[in-house]
Amino acid sequence: MADEDFDQGESGASATYPLQASALRKNGHVMLKGHPCKIVDMSTSKTGKHGHAKVHLVGLDIFTGKKYEDICPSTHNMEVPNVKRTDFQVLGYNDGFLSLLDEQAGTRDDLKLPEGDLGKEIEKKVNNGDDFLVNVLEAIGEEQVIGIKQMVT
Template identity: 35%
Template structure:
């Protein structure tokens, strides 16, 4: 689900739909060729955020998190690099 927004109002860490896919804006464009003119409208996805409290990471790539209202939940996460695993397992 998307809504229309002027491209020039989308900022770093915002979202935009490019070629039908939602994309996070991670850096302001410094090139002379932009995807959308700043005065044109573009599609922006509706994004919902949910905060979880991290509890534990399992060897099979799942993490255990505590939901906002109490119960725990298992979530599959992408592969983690060794430096991040070291920080988590302190």
């Protein structure tokens, strides 16, 4: 008995949870074709000759903005990602990665500087010596900077 080995699971929440398709709402989140999406349009068809009412979902990937669509019977479950928003103070950037300070005064240097206009704006603010926060969105093990916020002092 003493030589049996049991694997330990990780503590914490799952990346997704099931929710009935009819309970989903516009501006909520759902997994469409394996991508975490924000629901931008949703319609329900009437019950047909062969059974279930169907829910037609249109969503935008929360990280890339790419559009995804899916149709699911209203009584079936769909996966909903656990989405978490966090604000971090920007300390600077180095080699394409941001140096961030969280609310517990811990630092992290593992988030990439976003591409495009948002990344340029962050670089400009850092170079000007501005104090500001970035919004970081986290879902299904991915994290990405999605916006800038002025610091309230």
